[in-house]
Amino acid sequence: MGHSRYGQHLLVGLALVLLSAVVAAQRGGGGNNTPIASLKGAAVPQRPDLARYVADQQSLIVLGKALFWDVQVGSDGRTACATCHFHAGADHRLTNEIAGPATATAPVRPNTTLAIGDFPFHAFANPNDNGSAATRERREVVGSAGIVKRTFVDVADNSARDVGADTGSPGLFSLGGLKVRQVTSRNAPSVINAVFNLRNFWDGRANNIFNAATPFGPADARAHVLFAAGGALSPEVVRLGGSSLASQAVGPALNALEMSFDGRAWTHLGRKMLSRAPLAGQNVAGDDSVLGPTANIEGTGLRPEVSYADLIRASFQAAYWSSPAVIDVDGRVIVDAGEPIRPGEFSQMAYNFGLFFGLAVQAYESTLISDDTPADRFLSGDSGALTAVQQQGLNEFRNGGSQCTQCHQGPELSAAGITTASRGNALDPRAVGFFRTGVSAIEDDPGAAGLDAFGAPLFPAAPGGRGNGAFKSPGLRNVELTGPYFHTGGAATLEQVLEFYARNGDVPGGGNLGPGIGNIRLNQQERGQIVEFLKALTDDRVRYERAPFDQPALCVPVGYAENPPGVLPPDASTGGTAAADSWALVPAVGQRGNAAPLQTFAELLSGVGRDGSRAHTLLHPCVP
Secondary structure, eight states, X not given: OOOTTHHHHHHHHHHHHHHHHHHHHHHOOTTSOOOOOOOTTOOOOOOTTGGGTBSOHHHHHHHHHHHHHOGGGSTTSSOOGGGGSOBTTBOOOOBSOEEOOTTOOSOOOTTOBOOGGGOSSEEESSTTOTTSOEXXXXXXXXXXXXXXXXXXXXXXXXXXXXXXXXXXXXXTOEETTEEOOOBOSSOOOOOTTGGXXXXXXXXXXXXXXXXXXXXXXXXXXXXXXXXXXXXXXXXEOOOBSSOHHHHHHHHHHTOTTTTSOBTOOHHHHHHHHHTSOTTTTSOOOTTOTTTGGGBOTTSSSBOTTOOHHHHHHHHBOGGGTOOOOEEOTTSOEEESSOOOOSTTOBOHHHHTHHHHHHHHHHHHHTTOOOOOSHHHHHHTTOTTSSOHHHHHHHHHHHSTTTOGGGTSOTTTTSTTBTTTSOOTTTTOGGGGTEEOBSSSOGXXXXXXXXXXXXXXXXXXXXXXXXXXXXXXXXXXXXXXXXXXXXTTTOBOSHHHHHHHHHTTOSOOTTTOBOTTGGGOOOOHHHHHHHHHHHHTTOOHHHHTTOTTSOBOOEEEEOOOOOSSTTOOXXXXXXXXXXXXXXXXXXXXXOTTOOSSOBOOHHHHHHTTTTTTTSBOOOOSBOOO
């Protein structure tokens, strides 16, 4: 059942898609080698009908940044969106970050610490020949530590931790008889510049049309929002175009591996967060570029008078939060006016929390645009912005032998970008920037051939099964800082990435190579030049976490202390069923940034920066 506005929303969304298709056809799309260009001045996606929901964009950004960094969003009260995206928008941890491939049924030993000798995950007797003898063949992936597996029972008002139950076996994630944090089966991509992706997640399941609750856009036909008018509440179907980031944002928050106890709904998360002080327990810099004016400089979080309810009221139209009715989890009115006191009772504001969360996080992430790299300045006409070697690397990147621009083109440096993806055939993943690159065996991870939450293909009827084993082409800005690389995290350095392409992939069998990948011709000198060009794609604002890339403090879990090996300390807050995490501090940073640059993944592996010359070395303990 949908609100009468549904037809208007759908028509607007369809009009946007059709217009985009015409524009894309005129410009050329994925695989058409749209010339690479500066990101400076690139248009940020516009969202038709956004004003129907949003009252104030700046307040929305404040709300989004608070929610993105707030560990209270996690069912354990300790896991934020930022937990997997705190370092140049990506993850930067070494311990308890390994999982089996997406189709794995056998466990990988938890709490393993990665070492420089583990990379690359595929190695050959002749590094330039993928047909030579394999000297290392690891099918694991470097993912991100999520949440301990538990079943959701209820929220506890005024508590950051949800009530959960231990039901069933811990699955693949236990050690020494204790549960440990589950690990995702893909490497965390950076959220910086993700606003320019037509579809987000490695497999593209974050649809460009936002439905206010799940990543799957129009495939999810349900009405997830209640609209107040004339003293009554009506269900409303949301279809907001240009909003893949919002579709992505609502995925992890309720995912039973990443952030949520299994079975939690948006109503539950909304009721909890509305009872919590924003960023309680986390330091916020007084000169934070977004949160500074509301920061509690005498304590933690935001000022006591600033609540999530206040931020929602300032950000959104009253029709989506103003009803005094008390409703149940299915949106049925229990009483016309009152306060949700008993379990299973919610306000309209809590019920619509998925809408608020998705649009707010999208608004914040849309500010994370890194367009001031040396390469961007050079492509904008500053001939002195690149060294001679970097210019040669740019030339090699663009020439026919490297084939780089088959997948990395346009201002986004991605064939999956909003200006580069061809929308002529949305059923074909290759037309929207998803390719087979021979990183992993198709049977290990179906990629774009996966299914949505309703059992339907993400790319229905993809021609010739092109979605099978295909993954999104990522943008390349700040790639120097976002290792490990690929959807598997199987390469630690840019040099290993270029070596991978020089041998035309690691697992080329079974048609596992997209256009151009099997014809790459790169010698050692050319690879080195391209690496230098890739380093020129780093924005110093990201490198030093200057605005808009500053952030609140964050405690991140960095594995477990084993003493002796295989024996872990129990976490009393779980009743002793789970292991107690070790924690490392990511300090709060204001808009002027850090004195030290961010550490690269290779530097983390080798210990460079432990003397304080790098940021995010994860050496300083903290208490969450």
